[in-house]
Amino acid sequence: MSKKVLVFSIAVLFGAQAGLAMASNPDTGPGCGLGKLAWAEYKGQKEIAPQVLMVTTNGTGMNTFAISSGTSGCTNDGKIMSEHKTTVFAALNFDALTAEMAQGQGEHLASLATLMGVPAERHAAFFAMTQERYTSLVQAGEASPVALVKSLNDAIAGHPVLAQASLR
Amino acid sequence: MISKGPGRNVRALVVSIDTVVLALLVLLVSLLVPFPSSAQQSDRDQYLTQLIDQAAQENLADQREWHLLLHYQKGIFGGYESEQDDPGFFMSVHGKRDPAAELAATLAQFFSAELVGRSQQPAQCAFIARYHWLKEQLKFDPLRLPPLTCERFDRWYNDFEADSISLIFPSAFLNNPASMFGHTLFRVDQKGQTEQTRILAYTINYAAEVPPDAGLAYPIRGIFGSYRGYFSTIPYYLKVREYRDIENRDIWEYRLNLTEHQMRRFLMHAWELGGNAWFDYFFFKENCSYHILALLDYADPELYLTDEFVGWTVPADTIRLVVSKPGLVSEITYRPSRSTVIKRKRESLPAEERDLAHRMTQDVGELTSPAFTRLVPAKQAFLLDLASDYLRYRIETTDSPKPEWKERNRAVLTTRSQLRIPSEEFVVRPFAKQPELGHKMHRASIGGGWRNNDTFEEATFRGGYHDLLDPEVGYTPDAQIEMASITVRHYNRADQTRVERATLLNLLSLSPIDSVFHAPSWKLNIGMNTIRHHDCQLCSNGFFNAGIGGAKELQLLNREVLFAFAETEANISKAYHELHRVGGGGTIGMLADLTERWKFMATGSYLKFPLGDKSDDFRWYVGSRFTLAQNWTVRLEYNHRDRDNDVVISVQAFF
Numbered sequence: 001m002s003k004k005v006l007v008f009s010i011a012v013l014f015g016a017q018a019g020l021a022m023a024s025n026p027d028t029g030p031g032c033g034l035g036k037l038a039w040a041e042y043k044g045q046k047e048i049a050p051q052v053l054m055v056t057t058n059g060t061g062m063n064t065f066a067i068s069s070g071t072s073g074c075t076n077d078g079k080i081m082s083e084h085k086t087t088v089f090a091a092l093n094f095d096a097l098t099a100e101m102a103q104g105q106g107e108h109l110a111s112l113a114t115l116m117g118v119p120a121e122r123h124a125a126f127f128a129m130t131q132e133r134y135t136s137l138v139q140a141g142e143a144s145p146v147a148l149v150k151s152l153n154d155a156i157a158g159h160p161v162l163a164q165a166s167l168r
Numbered sequence: 169m170i171s172k173g174p175g176r177n178v179r180a181l182v183v184s185i186d187t188v189v190l191a192l193l194v195l196l197v198s199l200l201v202p203f204p205s206s207a208q209q210s211d212r213d214q215y216l217t218q219l220i221d222q223a224a225q226e227n228l229a230d231q232r233e234w235h236l237l238l239h240y241q242k243g244i245f246g247g248y249e250s251e252q253d254d255p256g257f258f259m260s261v262h263g264k265r266d267p268a269a270e271l272a273a274t275l276a277q278f279f280s281a282e283l284v285g286r287s288q289q290p291a292q293c294a295f296i297a298r299y300h301w302l303k304e305q306l307k308f309d310p311l312r313l314p315p316l317t318c319e320r321f322d323r324w325y326n327d328f329e330a331d332s333i334s335l336i337f338p339s340a341f342l343n344n345p346a347s348m349f350g351h352t353l354f355r356v357d358q359k360g361q362t363e364q365t366r367i368l369a370y371t372i373n374y375a376a377e378v379p380p381d382a383g384l385a386y387p388i389r390g391i392f393g394s395y396r397g398y399f400s401t402i403p404y405y406l407k408v409r410e411y412r413d414i415e416n417r418d419i420w421e422y423r424l425n426l427t428e429h430q431m432r433r434f435l436m437h438a439w440e441l442g443g444n445a446w447f448d449y450f451f452f453k454e455n456c457s458y459h460i461l462a463l464l465d466y467a468d469p470e471l472y473l474t475d476e477f478v479g480w481t482v483p484a485d486t487i488r489l490v491v492s493k494p495g496l497v498s499e500i501t502y503r504p505s506r507s508t509v510i511k512r513k514r515e516s517l518p519a520e521e522r523d524l525a526h527r528m529t530q531d532v533g534e535l536t537s538p539a540f541t542r543l544v545p546a547k548q549a550f551l552l553d554l555a556s557d558y559l560r561y562r563i564e565t566t567d568s569p570k571p572e573w574k575e576r577n578r579a580v581l582t583t584r585s586q587l588r589i590p591s592e593e594f595v596v597r598p599f600a601k602q603p604e605l606g607h608k609m610h611r612a613s614i615g616g617g618w619r620n621n622d623t624f625e626e627a628t629f630r631g632g633y634h635d636l637l638d639p640e641v642g643y644t645p646d647a648q649i650e651m652a653s654i655t656v657r658h659y660n661r662a663d664q665t666r667v668e669r670a671t672l673l674n675l676l677s678l679s680p681i682d683s684v685f686h687a688p689s690w691k692l693n694i695g696m697n698t699i700r701h702h703d704c705q706l707c708s709n710g711f712f713n714a715g716i717g718g719a720k721e722l723q724l725l726n727r728e729v730l731f732a733f734a735e736t737e738a739n740i741s742k743a744y745h746e747l748h749r750v751g752g753g754g755t756i757g758m759l760a761d762l763t764e765r766w767k768f769m770a771t772g773s774y775l776k777f778p779l780g781d782k783s784d785d786f787r788w789y790v791g792s793r794f795t796l797a798q799n800w801t802v803r804l805e806y807n808h809r810d811r812d813n814d815v816v817i818s819v820q821a822f823f
Contacts, residue, residue, distance in 0.1 A: 077287075077320055078401040078442065079327045079370070089368070093405060096413075099556055102581035103549070104590035110364035111405070120362065127590060134585035138578075 086115045091145035098138055101130040116152065118162065125161045212279055215312040220272045222306055229268035236466045237298050237437065239447075240267055251454060253396070254446045256285040259295075274298055279313060287443030293318035294444055297436035297466065321439055328370060330431055331359040333467075335422040335497075336371065336404075337487050337603060338411035342647040342677040343687070347415065349633070349649075350483040350603070352457045355404050356435070357423070363501075367405040372438050374399050374459045376449035390451035397449035397459065399442040412505050414564050419503040420602050422487070425495055426467055434467035452480040461486055471496075482632065484603040484642070491604040504596040506561050510684060512596045513554045521551060526683055528555040529562075532579040545587050552584040553591050558684060599645055606642020607799050607822040609633055615803075615818025619659070620700070626657035626668060626816065636676065636759055637769055637793040638820075639801060646678035646719070646729055646759070657698075659706070666706065671695040678731050678759070680721035689719045689731055699743060700812040701783075707743035715755065728760040737775055744781030751777030751784075765795040785810055799823065 074080055080088050090097065093108045100106030104127045113126045130137060133155055141148035156162045228234055235241075238258075240248040250257075250264045258264055260273035277284065277291035278299060285294040292299045296318060302308070308315075334355040341347035353373040361369060376395040378386055389395055411417045426434065447459055458481040461473040476489055491497050504512070514522050528534045528551065540548065559577040563569040611630040616623070631652030634643050650671050657668035672694045679687040692714045699709040715735025722728045736752040757771030773787040788808040795801050799822040807814040 077324045079324055080403070082327075089403075089405065093409075095560065096409075099560065099581060102556075102585040103553055104585075104588070106591075107364045107367055108405070110362070111368045114365050114368065123364075124590075128588075131585050131588060131590075135582065 086112070086149055087145050089115055090141070090148050094141055094145065094148070097148075098141065101127075101134050101137060104128060104131040112152075116149075116156070118156070122162055125159070126156075129155055129159055129162065211312065215309070216276055216279060219275050219306050219308075219313075223271055223275065223302075224268070226305065228302070228305055229271045232469050233301055233466070234267060234271060236462065236469060237301065237440075238263070238267065238270060239462060251447055252445050253448050254286060254444060257440075257445045259284070259291060271302075275302065278302075281316060285444035289318070289320060289443070290316050292316045293321050295440050296321055297433060297440050300436060321436075324439065325435055328356045328435065329358045329360075330356050330435060331361065332357045333424045333426055333431060333434060335424060335487070335490055336407070337420040337422070337483060338407075338415075338417045339420065339600065339603065340484075340644045340647065341415050341417045342644060342649070342675070347417070350417075351411075352460060352483045352486055353407065354460055354463070355421070367403075367408055369404045370401045371404050371407055372399060372442075372460070372463070373402055373407070374456045390449065393448040393450040393454070395449040396446040397454070397456075398446050399438065399459075401442065408503070412503060413560070416505040416507040416561075416565070418505045418508055418598055418600065420487070421501040421503060422490065422497045423499040423501070424464075424490075425498045430467040434463055437463055437466045453477065455481055457481045457483040457486040464490070480632075482609050484606060485609055487602075488604045488606075488608070500602060502596075502598050502602070504598065506557060506564075507685065508599060509594075509596050510554065510557050510561060511599070513550070513557070513594060514684070516594075517551075517554075521547070525551045525554045525558075528552070528580065529558050529576060532576055535579065535583050545589055546592065549584065549587050549589055549591055550594075552580050552587070555580045556584065561684075600643060601641050603642045605798070607634075607639050607801075609822070611638075611820055611822050613803075613818045613820040615816050617814065617816035619814045620705075620812065622659045622661040624657050624659045626655055626818070628653065628655040628669075628818075630654075630671075635674070636678075637767055637791055637803065638822075639765075639793075639795045639798070640761075640767070641798075646680070648674065648676040650674035653695075662706065664706065666698065667696075667708070669695065669697045678719040678729055680719045680729055682721070689717050689733065691715045691733060691735070699741065699809065701741070701743040701810070702745075704741075704743040707741050709739055709741035709743065711737060711739050713737040717755075726761045726763070728758060730756075730758050732756045735773075735775075737777075739777070739780075744783075746780045749777035749780035749783060751775055751779065753785075757789075767793045 074084050074088060089112060093112075096106070096108040097112060100109040109127060109130065110123055113123050114120075118126045130152070133151075137148060137151055137155075140151040223229065235248070239251045241251055243249050248265060248267055252258075252264075255264075258270055258273075259277045260266065260269040263270035263273065274291065274295065281290045283289055284291050287294055293316060303315075334357055336353050336355050338347075338351050340350040353371050355366070355369050355371050357366065358369050374397055376390065376397045378390075378395055408419070411419055441459075441463070447454055449455065458474060458477055461477075461481075465471055465473050471493060473486070473489060477485075514525075517525070524534065524539055528540070534540055535552075540551070543551070556577055559573050559580065563573050563577070609632045611628075613628045613630075614626070615628075616625045618624075630650060633649045633651060635648045635650050636646070651673055653669070653671040653674075654667060655669040656665065658665040674693045674695065676689075676691040676693075678689045679685065681687070694712050696708055696710045698706050701707060701709075713735055715733035717731060717733035717735075719729050719731040722730065733755045734752070735755060736750075738748070738750045740748045753773060753775030755771055755773040757769065760768045762768050769789070769791045771787075771789045774784070775787070776784040786809075789806070791803060791805040793801050793803045801820045802818070803820065804817050805815070807816075
């Protein structure tokens, strides 16, 4: 995923609450628009490069105030709302997830499985399923992280081993 | 509200409306109740007075824990001052400098449900660590000082599912001035977390808020504390992406042994700092590493960590300090950067397969070539994964990545997904060992030698940090940062004692180039030395030197790095006609690890100065270092410059 997405998503997600205040007012905005935001910023990173430099400088870290666009509807006091955890994770780690689905294993994929309620002993089956359906899952993911999560859920529901184990 | 489905979407809304209603109610009650019942009002006042008296008797305002909670430091001329700079962090207008007034005002505020601080909560919740500490010390009567529920804190706290705390060290990254010394942050490890899912944990990170267009103002303003630093809770997976995937920095993770009680204190104080505090950010001392140590100090006041840092706080030093505390660190984990993974995977392959993997990143036609398809599936998978690692490395480290890289990566991954076997685990050994094994930051050395027809003794102090000949264990390979160094030398025959050399800043970064990695090497050196020029035998000479070039790694004996620079230099000295000269030239050199303890470096330069004092210089340097112990080394060095020859043997101690 591009640097810009990282900058942007940190700012949108955590700028408003986390950076300035892990404890600011509870966010009661109109829902979490992250998927759209992260995807919309997928291209053209050049103009953002100096900003990335600043954002990724450690010690200095991210710019919290200037970019923060108010409430994003995804977080509360700097924590991602539980109902958005899976989508936010899928959105911010799409490239790593794509690679790991193809490779049939990996920590991002295992983390996604955990967020989706797949117990550890079924992770191998989950990995094999994502490898098998790689092409269609990536297509779904390119549309939106919500679509990716939905496709995964559908695939789990139709899977002989995963369906019974899933905690959905 | 607990129902699943659509109800969950509005839960947050409902909760917060509840909170608002509750807050209004409390406000209403606090407005209404005192007036009809002056007895209650006077009881409140009475109890507050009693608590303040009791606190005074027990000297609570002088206790270490109160000072830790409020970040008070003793001033040079006596008295106290808090390092914290957000006025909303103090309940008293004099709170920044008056621990006792702050304590009294805090107690008074605990009786109120008024929303305070940047986070807009009642004082009991906004400053929950203070509340719990004072409650413990003064044994609050719950009837006379009723405890408030802190829903926001509880939700925030429970969401961590905290099991332990890890100290995280992304190692140094010389090509960014802000990352030269590395960084530290905490990760709150979750219950049930595995090695595979620890990226889901939250971090507690302290960083300066820098405007996006800061540019060159950043290092300057950063040094003088004109940025504000804030705490935040960013998921670890974003930090891993930033450090491991984009900046290509290895990460070391140190799991800490904290008791459940200590962990709760840690998180309560983190809540106070995250919601209501900011600090002026000082690049050298009050930086990321310093302020996060304060959290550990409050978790366990017996640790005395921040007191160890007076002038500056270097992340690697804080790691060394934490590791040196008996029993504090239980487990150390290494997380290689993507570039380290690529290098190690390439190393493990025979040359023809290494070339094949590289060709696959340039031409997807290779994916169907017989050279590739005749390999066993496990080997195909390994090469495909390496090709994808490399393409993603190019995509993430380039400002405007070529679209074909993404297309090739997709083709590689599609082919990979058709292999239907999971990738085998590949264990990556680090190139640089963990930071606590490295030498300490300051260096003092004494030595003696010959210069031309004279003999001398010399003593050097260097503020920081590491040069190419220092023991490389624990440091980023082939990178040098020297700051604030001064050498005083006494010449015996000339019977003269003088400042022989001084370094303001001497940076050098060698990035070996191969078919995969192409970053340039560079150097920057600002300081003074002593030269022999024209009629002047010993003349002070100020210099500025900057260069750019390339490096190549060999493995003939052990490990050798060859390098070449094109450079420019300006000199100022009374030895020159017109007092100055400006010119340019080049340097070639070699750095070699002869054995684990023995390192060797040789360089040769030619510089021509067409401006000012028209002259040229041939320079040779040959140096060799032997490591006696982690913090002790000896060196033998030879410097030649025109007609000037200098040999010095010296011993170095790091402290």
